[in-house]
Amino acid sequence: MNTASHDTVRALEWRDEGLYLLDQRLLPGQEQYVCCTDAAAVAQAITDMVVRGAPAIGVAAGYGAALAGAAAWRTHGAGWQAGMAEDMDTLRRSRPTAVNLAWALARMETCASRLPEDEDPASALLAEAHAIHAEDVAANQRMGRSGAGLIQPGSGVLTHCNTGSLATGGLGTALGVIRTAWADGRIERVFADETRPWLQGARLTAWELAADGIPVELLADGAAAALMRTGQVHWAIVGADRIAANGDVANKIGTYAVALAARQHGVRFMVVAPTSTIDPETATGEQIPIETRDAREVLYAGGQRVAPKAEGVGAWNPVFDVTPAELVDVIVTERGVVHQPDADGMARLLEGAG
Structure with a gap:
């Protein structure tokens, strides 16, 4: 098996001057990098969805913390550990x-706590x-x-949102x-x-697959059930932004x-996700905080208003939902399969016995 020809996209990379992020808001029309x-x-790029996808956000945050430590040393010298706290809080809220x-x-905070306060922490x-990357x-x-070992030859698969190289540091989770x-x-x-309202499936997943020579057929989100009824889909494969201790998936x-x-x-x-996505402190999916974004993301499309400008017309725009564990057949992680x-x-998985 050679996946090299099907793994050509990278969402983020470190260069001497900082963290370069492929601006996913502009894809597929433009390939432009933002230097942080x-x-x-970095925090603003995460908030604004220049970079998105749970693993990629984690990698970006790691580099953001490194930048915070370097800046704190330049500003505070031996007080750098306390000096980076504000930047770390900014990253945490993104x-x-x-x-x-x-x-x-x-x-990154654990790493910082083990370093001497009277030495520049930047390289460490x-x-x-x-x-982390x-x-x-x-x-x-x-x-x-x-x-892949769970999928029978000749299968059709459906995926939702983007879980590939644009959402991770490498091959991808579900798209991997x-x-x-x-x-x-x-x-x-x-x-x-297509994954409304940000169209990550249409703009990002299709772009990644096309870049790697893998044919893909897009469908409106509401068409998924009808497609499954035809028998053309054998697996639905998705990623996760958080997995609760009981296996519920956000x-x-x-x-x-x-x-x-x-x-x-x-x-x-x-569901395909690294173990860093599993939150053992969150018992069930009901306890997972669900981000809600600006209503304009639903009321507008391509910069044009698609809903009437009338009093009483609003929008509910949660970014995530929770799938109960009983609807999940398998969770695939780098440590094993549940x-x-x-x-x-x-x-058992988190203890290393899964």
């Missing part, structure tokens, strides 16, 4: 739902951020192989499984929901509807 040279710029963000920042913090790349490869299974000859057709809005339709039509439902996930299965 301080933590505030997106509330994706647990990878908090995980990466906690790891940057090395830790690089390690490299580990994500390696985890993507392991998840891709594990998930799809890329690997495609290279193995296990998948015959790939379908992608992911892009519309995922819950896909899971319900999949169960109705005998389509298996796979079938029919529940609290016991998730605990």
Whole structure:
């Protein structure tokens, strides 16, 4: 199996002057990078969705923390550990739902706490951020192989939102499984929901797959159930922004509807995410904070208002929804696979026995 020809896209990279992020708001029309040279710029890029996808947000936050530490040394000298606290809080507030963000920042804070206060921390913090990035790349490869092994040759798959290289540091989570299974000859057709209101499926997933030579058929989000009824889909494969201790999954809005339709039509439902996405402190999906964004994202499309400008016309715009664990057939992580996930299965996985 050679996935190299199906893994050519990268969303973020570190260069000498700072963190470069492929501006995903402009895709597919423009390929333009944003250079972030301080933590505030990284936090703003995360908030504004220049970079998105839970693993990629975590990687970006790691680099943001490294920039925070370097700036604190320049400003405060030996007081740099306390001096970086404000930047770390800014990074922490940038997106509330994706647990990878908090995980990466906690790891960077642990690294910082072990460094001497009278020495420049820049190189050590940057090395830790690089390690987070490299580990994500390696985890993507392991998840891709594990998930692909579950897919029977000749399958059709449906994915929702974007879970590829644009959402991670490497091959991708759900899209990494799809890329690997495609290279193995296990998948015959790939379908992608357009994913309103940001159209990550149409703008990003289709762009990634086209860049790697993998054919994809787009469909309106509301068409997924009808497509499943035709028998052309054997697996629905999605990522996750947070997984609760009992296996409930928070992911892009519309995922819950896909899971319900999949169960109705005998389509298996796979969630692919690194263990950094699992939040053992959150017992169930009901406790996961769900980000709500500006109503204009629903009321407008392409800069043009699509809803009437009339009193009483508003919009509810949650970014994520929660899929109960009982609708999930398998969760694939870099540590292993959990079938029919529940609290016991998730605990065993995190303990290394899963």
